[in-house]
Amino acid sequence: METRNNLALLTDLYELTMAQSYFQNNRMEAATFSLFIRSYPQNRSYFVSAGLEDVLNYLENFNFDQESIGYLKSTRLFDGAFLEFLRELRFTGDVWAIPEGRLFFKDEPIVEISAPIIEAQIVETFVINQINLQSLIASKAARCTHAAAGRTVVDFSLRRTQGIDAGIKVARSSFIAGFSGTSNVLAGKKYGIPIVGTMAHSFVSSFEDETDAFRSFVASFPDNSILLIDTYDTLAGARKAVEVAREMAGRNQRLRGVRIDSGDLASLAFQVRHILDESGFRDVKIIASGGLDEYDLAEFSEAGVPYDSYGVGTKMGVSADAPWFDNAYKLVEYDGRPVLKLSTGKVSWPGKKQVYRIKDGRGFLARDVIALRDETIPGGEPLLTKVVEKGRTVGQHASLQELRDRFHAEFKRLEDQVKAIRNPATYPVEISANLKHLRRHVEQQLTSEK
Amino acid sequence: METRNNLALLTDLYELTMAQSYFQNNRMEAATFSLFIRSYPQNRSYFVSAGLEDVLNYLENFNFDQESIGYLKSTRLFDGAFLEFLRELRFTGDVWAIPEGRLFFKDEPIVEISAPIIEAQIVETFVINQINLQSLIASKAARCTHAAAGRTVVDFSLRRTQGIDAGIKVARSSFIAGFSGTSNVLAGKKYGIPIVGTMAHSFVSSFEDETDAFRSFVASFPDNSILLIDTYDTLAGARKAVEVAREMAGRNQRLRGVRIDSGDLASLAFQVRHILDESGFRDVKIIASGGLDEYDLAEFSEAGVPYDSYGVGTKMGVSADAPWFDNAYKLVEYDGRPVLKLSTGKVSWPGKKQVYRIKDGRGFLARDVIALRDETIPGGEPLLTKVVEKGRTVGQHASLQELRDRFHAEFKRLEDQVKAIRNPATYPVEISANLKHLRRHVEQQLTSEK
Numbered sequence: 001m002e003t004r005n006n007l008a009l010l011t012d013l014y015e016l017t018m019a020q021s022y023f024q025n026n027r028m029e030a031a032t033f034s035l036f037i038r039s040y041p042q043n044r045s046y047f048v049s050a051g052l053e054d055v056l057n058y059l060e061n062f063n064f065d066q067e068s069i070g071y072l073k074s075t076r077l078f079d080g081a082f083l084e085f086l087r088e089l090r091f092t093g094d095v096w097a098i099p100e101g102r103l104f105f106k107d108e109p110i111v112e113i114s115a116p117i118i119e120a121q122i123v124e125t126f127v128i129n130q131i132n133l134q135s136l137i138a139s140k141a142a143r144c145t146h147a148a149a150g151r152t153v154v155d156f157s158l159r160r161t162q163g164i165d166a167g168i169k170v171a172r173s174s175f176i177a178g179f180s181g182t183s184n185v186l187a188g189k190k191y192g193i194p195i196v197g198t199m200a201h202s203f204v205s206s207f208e209d210e211t212d213a214f215r216s217f218v219a220s221f222p223d224n225s226i227l228l229i230d231t232y233d234t235l236a237g238a239r240k241a242v243e244v245a246r247e248m249a250g251r252n253q254r255l256r257g258v259r260i261d262s263g264d265l266a267s268l269a270f271q272v273r274h275i276l277d278e279s280g281f282r283d284v285k286i287i288a289s290g291g292l293d294e295y296d297l298a299e300f301s302e303a304g305v306p307y308d309s310y311g312v313g314t315k316m317g318v319s320a321d322a323p324w325f326d327n328a329y330k331l332v333e334y335d336g337r338p339v340l341k342l343s344t345g346k347v348s349w350p351g352k353k354q355v356y357r358i359k360d361g362r363g364f365l366a367r368d369v370i371a372l373r374d375e376t377i378p379g380g381e382p383l384l385t386k387v388v389e390k391g392r393t394v395g396q397h398a399s400l401q402e403l404r405d406r407f408h409a410e411f412k413r414l415e416d417q418v419k420a421i422r423n424p425a426t427y428p429v430e431i432s433a434n435l436k437h438l439r440r441h442v443e444q445q446l447t448s449e450k
Numbered sequence: 451m452e453t454r455n456n457l458a459l460l461t462d463l464y465e466l467t468m469a470q471s472y473f474q475n476n477r478m479e480a481a482t483f484s485l486f487i488r489s490y491p492q493n494r495s496y497f498v499s500a501g502l503e504d505v506l507n508y509l510e511n512f513n514f515d516q517e518s519i520g521y522l523k524s525t526r527l528f529d530g531a532f533l534e535f536l537r538e539l540r541f542t543g544d545v546w547a548i549p550e551g552r553l554f555f556k557d558e559p560i561v562e563i564s565a566p567i568i569e570a571q572i573v574e575t576f577v578i579n580q581i582n583l584q585s586l587i588a589s590k591a592a593r594c595t596h597a598a599a600g601r602t603v604v605d606f607s608l609r610r611t612q613g614i615d616a617g618i619k620v621a622r623s624s625f626i627a628g629f630s631g632t633s634n635v636l637a638g639k640k641y642g643i644p645i646v647g648t649m650a651h652s653f654v655s656s657f658e659d660e661t662d663a664f665r666s667f668v669a670s671f672p673d674n675s676i677l678l679i680d681t682y683d684t685l686a687g688a689r690k691a692v693e694v695a696r697e698m699a700g701r702n703q704r705l706r707g708v709r710i711d712s713g714d715l716a717s718l719a720f721q722v723r724h725i726l727d728e729s730g731f732r733d734v735k736i737i738a739s740g741g742l743d744e745y746d747l748a749e750f751s752e753a754g755v756p757y758d759s760y761g762v763g764t765k766m767g768v769s770a771d772a773p774w775f776d777n778a779y780k781l782v783e784y785d786g787r788p789v790l791k792l793s794t795g796k797v798s799w800p801g802k803k804q805v806y807r808i809k810d811g812r813g814f815l816a817r818d819v820i821a822l823r824d825e826t827i828p829g830g831e832p833l834l835t836k837v838v839e840k841g842r843t844v845g846q847h848a849s850l851q852e853l854r855d856r857f858h859a860e861f862k863r864l865e866d867q868v869k870a871i872r873n874p875a876t877y878p879v880e881i882s883a884n885l886k887h888l889r890r891h892v893e894q895q896l897t898s899e900k
Contacts, residue, residue: 010617012608012633013647021653021670031656071639077674117656124650128609129617136612158462159578160774162586165613167460167579183462189521197464200574202781203471205789206481206567220471224527232792232896314774323773324610324764331652339655342682446682 008064009071011125016072019118020082029335030093031117032352033124034109035131036330041322045424046414048142048407049098049110050173051134055127056393062091062123091119095388096373098355101138101176101403102383103410105429108355108370109384110135117334124329132325133166137173140294140319142411144312145178146419147297152309154196155182156289157317170317176403178411183311191400196311198224198259204231214244218255222248226257226287234260234268238275245281257285257308265290266305273306287311293320298421340442349435350442356380364413371432458514459521461575466522469568470532479785480543481567482802483574484559485581486780491772495874496864498592498857499548499560500623501584505577506843512541512573541569545838546823548805551588551626551853552833553860555879558805558820559834560585567784574779582775583616587623590744590769592861594762595628596869597747602759604646605632606739607767620767626853628861633761641850646761648674648709654681664694668705672698676707676737684710684718688725695731707735707758715740716755723756737761743770748871790892799885800892806830814863821882 022028037047064072064086072078072086093115098104110131113120144153155174161167171187181194188195199217207213210232218225227244229237238258245255258276260268265288276284288300289311297310314320330348331339338350352373358380360366369377373384387394398406417425472478487497514522514536522528522536543565548554560581563570594603605624611617621637631644638645649667657663660682668675677694679687688708695705708726710718715738726734738750739761747760764770780798781789788800802823808830810816819827823834837844848856867875 006636007614009636009639010608010614011635012606013635013638013645014633014649016635017647017671018649018653018667021649021667022656024670025666027656027666031652033652068639072635075638075645077671121650121652125609129611129614132610133613156462158460159575159779160582160777161579162612162768162773163583163615163619164457164460164579165615169613183464185461185463185466185522186456186459188463188525189459189518195463195525197462197467199464199468199471200571201791202481202483202571203468205781205791206472206477206784208787216475216477217468217471220474221467221527318612318768318773320773323612323768323770327610329609331655334656337658341651341655 006065006068007058007126008062008122009068011122015122015124017077019086019122020078022118022121023082023085028116028118030114031120031331032112032114032333033120033329034332034348034353035111035127035327036107036109037325037327038106039326040106041325043422043424044139044322045418045426046139047104047135048138048177049102049104049135050100050138050176051131051169052097052100052111052387053397054130054134054169055111056095056387056397058126058130059091059095059123059388059391060393064089089119090391091115091123092391093119093388094386094390096384097387098383099385099406100398101406101410103365103414104355104383105368105427107349107429108368109353112352112384114352128327128329130169132327134169134173136319136322136325137170137316138177140316140322141174141177141179142407143294143421144297144310144316146411147294147301147421148310149301151301151307152180153178153297154309154311155179155184155316156197156311156313158184160314161317166317172400174316175400176407178404178408193400198226199228201228201231201261204228210237211240211243214240215247218244218248218253222251222253224256226259226285227255228259228261229272230260230262234263235271235275238272242275242279242281245284246279255281255284257287259287259289259311261290265296266300266303269305269307285309289313291315294421338438338442340439340446342443342446349431349439351435351438353384353435355383357383359413364415365410365427367428367430369430369432370435372434372438375432375434377432456515456518457508457576458512458572459518461572465572465574467527469536469572470528472568472571473532473535478566478568480564481570481781482562482564482783483570483779484782484798484803485561485577485777486557486559488556488776488778490556491775493872493874494589494772495868495876496589497554497585498588498627499552499554499585500550500588500626501580501619502547502550502561502837503847504580504584504619505561506545506837506847508576508580509541509545509573509838509841510843514539539569540841541565541573542841543569543838544836544840546834547837548833549835549856550848551856553815553864554805554833555818555877557799557879558818559803562802562834564802578777578779580619582777584619584623586769586772586775587620587766588627590766590772591624591627591629592857593744593871594747594760594766596861597744597751597871598760599751601751601757602630603628603747604759604761605629605634605766606761606763608634610764611767616767622850624766625850626857628854628858643850648676649678651678651681651711654678660687661690661693664690665697668694668698668703672701672703674706676709676735677705678709678711679722680710680712684713685721685725688722692725692729692731695734696729705731705734707737709737709739709761711740715746716750716753719755719757735759739763741765744871788888788892790889790896792893792896799881799889801885801888803834803885805833807833809863814865815860815877817878817880819880819882820885822884822888825882825884827882
């Protein structure tokens, strides 16, 4: 793991070679870069903004320490004057962004960075990396929250997240998008997220007798035990859990729940619920885990499978059906001149922008309009706010709970068709007349020059 | 990012609740856990071992610092005696593992950890996390190396890896599996991996004229310029690159290459090669990038598309078609007793194990045998070596270059059918008669007890 000071080096080499060339050619003017997602992955029609807090911390602490400069020198790619310049470089620009926890859509700028071009360029890699990961996971987790239809969902993904940073950020992003807790203890400490979890199969199989394993565990956690009942035979395991629950009842204790992690999860839930209910343990919860994702959860909700809670792991933690976003960080303005790229299949919109959200009479999201930064769209709420001014973060970071509340408040006002787990409807995003006009204008200029 | 001391908390809560229950029930005997992959993802028939060095560093430094203990206390889940025990806890066990850079197959133990059960249990989450990520990426990268058929391949994935740790570990793992360099500057510094990269579209579009952009860049990097030629029109871009290459030739400089990042990459390569060749620039290389993976590389190799080098990004960096492995860390022995789990669809092999690799007369890999640790298979090379003894790493870590050489040496002796990019042949992995016998025995015991 690296300390924060070293993170300036967490960039693509070309950011630094371009920086040297800008420096040597004395191109130091202000540039604006816009980060947006170009297309929806399969079965997606909305995104959830997350990752901004890490970006702002990175920008505030951006600098190349002595060791980093020494390494760059050793590569023999950079000259002394440029390295001296890098040593003094800090991020001095402005950042506008859609706040964390809010919904956004294809083509909408999530983050726009305006700074001397070298600064805005070098930070590209880190900014994309964190916004991509955290918005990816928040968007996947929101699908799980929606599919669970009111049942609680918790993050069990740490063992298979792609590395340590992902493990921590997945806990954070999924909590923003409605999850109730995480198994990740370090994330619990770092963010104050409730931590959850009880026992694994190995605990049960380390005992010669399954009931003894259950008894030992509830002796340690009389108020907070969820017994894993599928190590050998799930229904037999459920009956042993009932036996232990009866012993607990005799001591005025209450078994909190049982967990099923394998087999036909839907059919087992009905059978286990029956075993618990007929023994008078209607209040013992049933938790499902084991390769679950939002597609499973939606099926269970549809069929009324009697789970109270879901532990969702790997498939959420790596966003398995869409493990990255097709995002881009595009130069849209340089030295006051709107800029455009014409590469095949990769279209961008020039200029500094704002996104306006328009609601219908019921307070539901009706449509968004992507406009120029200095336009006003009547009746529209501007989504991008200024979060960094001259290198300094504006205002306080919201708490994680506030981000979660913000997400919930907006998510419940997004139409169900747009939230559908499969083949969702497309949410309308329009381009303002002024922005269209600017694009046509820049395009004509470029084409006539070629 | 967290410092190394805090990593003990990077675990699932249930590891710690189980630990308290083991502690309170005085279950401190030695356990052996075995980490293996249960199934092949689509189009996979082999894996490349990676991630062990990080696991060994973690185990050597494993401890709960004061702040971690304070957090655990604040959760009110743990009692004082157990927290005192945790404070003194270090990893004191033995580890056997398949060395990094070597090939392995389904069901073969990659890592086996023998330690007092609490130690072996708490480290589970971190061990799976790092071996999963790094072996996943090394295996994906090996497919790219193979598909490139001798052309160089470099890692461009940092912006879309799932977080910071993944970005660094992807550079490491892909280098082990034959990549030649990475765009990730911090990984270059940390591991001594060659760093690569030149310019982005934003560099070109920040200039009003594309040729001026090229001229400015080669002025800064006269020995090492690769011009990105697809910002507006790739063929026009190629002609401008020729113009700049001519100017360079007049100064006794040489343009190193051009890069194409969008459009019909196969057809553009032929046209750009023609433009360069007919102008006398046969030695100017062409590099492809832009959403490439091993499936594209295999097609280009097949069709003789004249690329010299590939920049492979996102799809390798998140292992897009298989973003996780179906691996498990199973208790296989407790207190000298072989252990088994019978859950539906999840089968494990009891006892401490060894894997033997048998070669054919040409020195090619013929078959592996999974056996008991104390068995010997005649003619077989044992793959698992003891890497930690009583908590201390045995011997020195190999250099990254040595791991890469080790990978190359073995990979070229794996049959092409097993390495096929689509529908590969299955490599034969047998179970020794003794291991089969042990499993049957344990199974019968478990079934008769139920």
